[in-house]
Structures are given as C-alpha cells and as structure tokens.
Amino acid sequence: MNLTELAASAHVDASRIEDYVKSGLLGKEHSTTEFDDSDLYWIDMIQCFQDNGTSLDDLSGLMPRCRKGQSQLTQVQ
Numbered sequence: 001m002n003l004t005e006l007a008a009s010a011h012v013d014a015s016r017i018e019d020y021v022k023s024g025l026l027g028k029e030h031s032t033t034e035f036d037d038s039d040l041y042w043i044d045m046i047q048c049f050q051d052n053g054t055s056l057d058d059l060s061g062l063m064p065r066c067r068k069g070q071s072q073l074t075q076v077q
Contacts, residue, residue: 006035010043020046023056025063042067 007014021032025046026039045066049059 001035002033003035006039006043010040012043012047017043019056023060025056025059027067
C-alpha cells in the first residue's frame with residue numbers, strides 16, 4: 001500500500017508516518033513509498049508508546065529491540 005492508504009488505515013497523518021520512517025522507527029531501510037500490513041502493527045505500537053509519554057528519540061532506541069523480539073517470536077513458532 002502507499003503512504004496515503006497506510007495513513008488512512010492507521011488513522012494517522014501521512015506526515016507523521018514520514019517522520020517515523022525518517023527516524024528509522026519502521027526499520028532502517030524502510031521505503032517511504034511502499035508499506036504492508038505489518039507496518040500497521042508497528043505504527044500502532046509507536047502510537048501506544050507515544051500516548052504513554054515516550055518520545056521519538058527514546059523510541060528510536062526501543063523499536064529495533066521490539067522488532068528483534070518480534071522476529072525471534074515468529075521464528076520459535
């Protein structure tokens with residue numbers, strides 16, 4: 001899906017998603033034009049952390065660990 005479709009699905013401004021991509025919160029090598037359903041999960045996760053007071057700077061260190069943990073969980077299953 002494209003940025004506009006993702007923003008509509010996630011109920012988030014497209015500019016905010018662009019900030020997430022630029023900050024590396026959706027992955028270091030993430031495209032700014034192509035997204036998939038897994039990005040909805042991560043955007044929801046980012047929003048949850050932000051709603052609870054976590055800054056984007058703090059998330060830039062936390063999200064890679066979250067992705068690594070998720071990856072390890074899916075490998076075990």
